[in-house]
Amino acid sequence: MKGNTKVLLLVFSVLCFGLLIYATTRTESLYLNQWLGHVGGNSLKDFLQNLFSLISIPSWMIYSLPDALWMLALILVVMMIWDFKLNRRSIPWIAGAFCAGILFEVGQSFHLIRGTFDFIDLISISIGALIPVFFTLLNMRLCKLK
Amino acid sequence: MQIKIKPLLSAITLGVFISFGLSSKLLDESTNTEITAESCQHQPDVSGTLTINVEYLFDENQTAAGVKGTIFITHQIIMDTVECLYDPPFKYSVPFTFDSNGKFSYTTPTYLHDNLADLFRVEVNVPADDDRDFDGFRAVRAATYNQAVLNIKHVELESL
Numbered sequence: 001m002k003g004n005t006k007v008l009l010l011v012f013s014v015l016c017f018g019l020l021i022y023a024t025t026r027t028e029s030l031y032l033n034q035w036l037g038h039v040g041g042n043s044l045k046d047f048l049q050n051l052f053s054l055i056s057i058p059s060w061m062i063y064s065l066p067d068a069l070w071m072l073a074l075i076l077v078v079m080m081i082w083d084f085k086l087n088r089r090s091i092p093w094i095a096g097a098f099c100a101g102i103l104f105e106v107g108q109s110f111h112l113i114r115g116t117f118d119f120i121d122l123i124s125i126s127i128g129a130l131i132p133v134f135f136t137l138l139n140m141r142l143c144k145l146k
Numbered sequence: 147m148q149i150k151i152k153p154l155l156s157a158i159t160l161g162v163f164i165s166f167g168l169s170s171k172l173l174d175e176s177t178n179t180e181i182t183a184e185s186c187q188h189q190p191d192v193s194g195t196l197t198i199n200v201e202y203l204f205d206e207n208q209t210a211a212g213v214k215g216t217i218f219i220t221h222q223i224i225m226d227t228v229e230c231l232y233d234p235p236f237k238y239s240v241p242f243t244f245d246s247n248g249k250f251s252y253t254t255p256t257y258l259h260d261n262l263a264d265l266f267r268v269e270v271n272v273p274a275d276d277d278r279d280f281d282g283f284r285a286v287r288a289a290t291y292n293q294a295v296l297n298i299k300h301v302e303l304e305s306l
Contacts, residue, residue, distance in 0.1 A: 049237065057234075059182070074163040081155045089149075093156040100160060104167050 007080045011073045018069040023048040025062045064124040071101045071128030084136050094133070101125040180220060181288055183263035186230040192292040196254045196266050201299040202244055204280055209248025213280070215272035216241050217252055224261040235267075265290040270298050 022032050037045040078097045082090035105125060109117030198217060202210035217240040225233040242250045254266065266289045274282035283300040 052234075055234065059180075062180075070163065070167060074159065077159045077163075078156055081152050081159065089152070093153070093160075096156075097160055097163070100164055100167075 004080055007076055011076050011080075014069045014073045014076070018066040018073075020048075021062065021066050021069075024051045025057060060120050060124070064118065064120045067101070067105070067121050068124035068128035071098070071125045072131055074101070075129050075132045079132055079136060084139070086133070086136060086140065098126075098129045101129065180222060180232065180235055181265060181267050183224065183230040183232070186224045186227050186261050186263035188227055189260055189262050189291060191258060191260045193256060193258050194292060194294055195256055196289050196293060197295050198252045198254075198268055198289075199295065199297045200242070200244075200250045200252075200270050201297070202248050202272060202283070202302075203300070204248075204302045209246070210244045210272075210280070211246045211248055213244045213248075213272060213275070213278070214241065215244070215250075215270060215282075218269040218271065219254065220267040220269075221254075221257065222263075222265050222267060223259070224263050227261065230263060259291050262291050266296070268296055268298070272300075 019032065023036055026033065033045065033049075036048065074097050075094060078093050079090070082093065086094070102122065102125060104113060105117060105122050107113035198219075200215070200217065202213060202215075204210060219238055219240065221236040222232045223235075225231055240252050242252065244250050257264075257266075267286065268289065269284065269286045271284050272282045274280060280302055285298050285300060287296055287298055289296045
């Protein structure tokens with residue numbers, strides 16, 4: 001249970017970081033940023049929008065990192081549900097979560113989903129999915145060695 | 147955790163995260179809210195203003211008088227002409243109300259451009275209003291280098 005709390009805190013932090021990227025670097029036309037303006041007032045919106053205005057942030061951080069963080073959080077939660085075990089029961093769900101992320105991006109290339117297909121987004125989503133899987137495999141191997 | 151609950155929790159998690167994704171992809175058109183430049187030739191300095199004209203018609207007899215909307219403007223200036231990278235963009239919004247003719251005009255402060263890829267990204271958002279029975283619209287345009295006027299016209303009925 002204690003371990004799950006840590007995972008949930010990590011997931012919460014990851015999602016908050018993604019939201020921070022949206023709020024500070026993306027256009028005001030996003031619903032999230034309009035909502036922040038309604039909830040926190042113009043002062044909060046202006047504060048967030050100006051927070052990194054003088055720093056040149058690489059475009060992959062602005063546009064691709066939120067996708068990776070979303071995927072990372074999703075895979076972490078699914079793996080937490082399955083006790084961080086990779087077996088025939090858990091793998092279909094983990095693979096399904098990964099496929100959902102990939103389909104979002106691929107759907108854009110076929111104009112099924114709004115937005116622009118970006119290969120870097122695809123790589124980011126894959127990295128976001130692979131990080132928790134990699135650490136789980138590493139942990140499983142270490143447990144076997146013990 | 148009960149083995150039977152796990153698939154249910156997994157499905158719920160997937161549903162929640164997919165709805166997060168859809169809310170940004172489908173509703174927000176959030177991808178590439180800044181425009182990327184593929185070529186960025188240096189040009190002579192040019193100074194001017196950009197006038198954005200927005201027009202919204204419900205049908206041939208009815209204009210969008212009194213309807214409210216917002217123009218989101220992102221001013222992008224090339225910083226690196228080798229990699230075609232922009233300075234951190236200057237973003238601001240202009241809330242507006244359509245006049246009796248269903249039109250609104252806004253003129254930007256004076257700009258100084260020296261590159262073909264220096265531009266204004268202009269997004270107009272007019273939310274739908276069920277009470278007045280119109281769909282609203284979103285439109286994105288770009289005005290590059292020395293462009294002085296940008297016209298955005300939306301007609302509710304496509305047949306017009």
